[in-house]
Amino acid sequence: MKFICNQSDLNSNLSLVSRAVPSRPTHPVLGNVLLVADEKKGRVSLTAFDLSLGIRTSFAAQVIEEGTITIPAKLLNDIVSKITEGEITLSCELEEGNDSIIADLTSDSGVFQFRGMSAGEFPELPVVEGEAIMLPVSALLEGLGCSLFAASADETKQVLTGVHLTQSQNALEFAATDGHRLAVVQTGDLSQDDEEKATVQENKDFQVTIPARALRELERILASRQETDQVSLYFDESQVVFELGDQRITSRKLDGTYPDYNQLIPRQFSRMMTVERKRLLSSIDLVAVLADQKNNIVKFSLDEKTNQLSLSVEAKDVGSAKQSMPVQIKGVSIDIAFNIKYLLDGLKAIPSTEITMQINENNQPVIFTPSGDLKMTYLVMPVQIRD
């Protein structure tokens, strides 16, 4: 195998796939990246796979001799990222019956040699047959951006560590919950973008729960794409595959029934408050310093008469904080308390200028919705406080 490529191409593609390299591989070859040089296409593909998440990408290169090899991913990535821009030549000679191969990496200033392993050792990425579901990049970015943060980080919570995608009645819905808060986003149906709307509405109904970890990698790849691009989604009983041109992410699916979250969202509220999102966010961020010393709880006091919201935090033996801001309130005054982390996560993810908060009583779920066209609901359970 031998190819010549730009340092920047190899570097950016290595960083991309490196995220699927396990930090403690169960088998040595999983710590490696698989390189495949295709002479006809004039491209080199890179693959990393931890047996759960797989990422494949490719870039243009001058392929002098076709071939495959696997090289320790972290080492290759660290070195390529430090080489100054310019041409890099990567080559190796395969020896029959020898699984250990020396790869030569040559740049302007010198040469590196790596002990690689033959590609035969590297596991195949899962392949899913069948018809693709077409997902517009714009819808995916909107849906993931406003739901991923709410998925559980606790691996024992199984299905809650993913985002649940549902296509029904012409709309594509993203939902994530960790049991304490829930984020739901609808795209397609109410989209301002006719092309996005048309694409989403052509899909058959489906539902699938995908690990948040794989979706974060998808989000990262999408960030550099045109909003008008489309992603193909394939899934079967156990695997899910996203395809975007030459790039591919594969992941195991999450088993189990996803909670029927829509029944958790109240349809009627006795109180409503609208507030400037960034103002609220910076005030919560400020009082969080003190809440962090104790129980991470902030109390919202809505005063209907003055149309004012006061946030207060009490940290016994340390101090207290109070921040106030103008808001619009409908309904009678109320005190209601929250875990600060849930508020910060949601207020950071929602991209709108204003936020509306809908409340019933201080022991019932509250929902936050953005101003503007985005159809997103963020439900948070309040915390009981003793007076």
Next chain:
Amino acid sequence: MKFICNQSDLNSNLSLVSRAVPSRPTHPVLGNVLLVADEKKGRVSLTAFDLSLGIRTSFAAQVIEEGTITIPAKLLNDIVSKITEGEITLSCELEEGNDSIIADLTSDSGVFQFRGMSAGEFPELPVVEGEAIMLPVSALLEGLGCSLFAASADETKQVLTGVHLTQSQNALEFAATDGHRLAVVQTGDLSQDDEEKATVQENKDFQVTIPARALRELERILASRQETDQVSLYFDESQVVFELGDQRITSRKLDGTYPDYNQLIPRQFSRMMTVERKRLLSSIDLVAVLADQKNNIVKFSLDEKTNQLSLSVEAKDVGSAKQSMPVQIKGVSIDIAFNIKYLLDGLKAIPSTEITMQINENNQPVIFTPSGDLKMTYLVMPVQIRD
């Protein structure tokens, strides 16, 4: 006590003194910062002191009522750094016979209350009587910048955890060593700056070893000062004090005899090599990735015939690296090996375009000197390699 000040003044001065606040205070009050509001001067001073290192600074404020208080430093710093720019009012009411005081901090958006402690609990910063030694900021920045990195980080190495300052024969010398490498810088005597030269030459002869930790704080404070400013240095048997206007750093001195380092520096060399510093630095940085996998050793091969320097690293079972660059060599070819960390530290700290390396044999000390006016010597012991 009550004063009004700018958020930015309070914030920058708090960050400065916070570095002398111990992360695990042996007594609660040491985790606090001492605030003293002086009505006549119209200034507020801040002090932090961990019983070894002390930092005091002050800033202009509208002092409405004189007074003193101590407030938990980290909490105050975290909150003030998050408050949006504008005016901050800090006030407290002292109660007779009560050591626990509530301090109110008010900004545009709301109020914070902190449980503080009376200033009476806070230890006094050491005071050193006697005549000041005047040190130009330019000489200090040059001397510290090229010596501090070589001090030992191992607290058990006592006197080697400091920088040794010596004034003799009209020159001010900075030296630091951890036993494996040595950095020596001379300022004043050969200074291009007449004012600096005059100031240094007026000083009486002295020598003192000062903890690197205190000098790093001094360097940080100096970075925002004019090069033409002067720092007053005072010291007695146990303490050293730096004064720069309203800012003051106090530190315990390091006891024990500093090694007679000048006798370690060879005066004659059989070989000499000159190389572009940044080129050498980036090549070492690159091969360091591989060296990091094994023993951190890089081999320099100087080829007199081709005027070329090759760096090579062997990491058994992982790979190897070789980088070459043009250099000017005097003397016969040689192979010589070093610990990569010592080279990186030195090459990063020395500010010159070119570096000259002087060598005798591959088991004898090597010295690196910068091109230009800076009078600095960096001595490194080579590592023995088996062929």
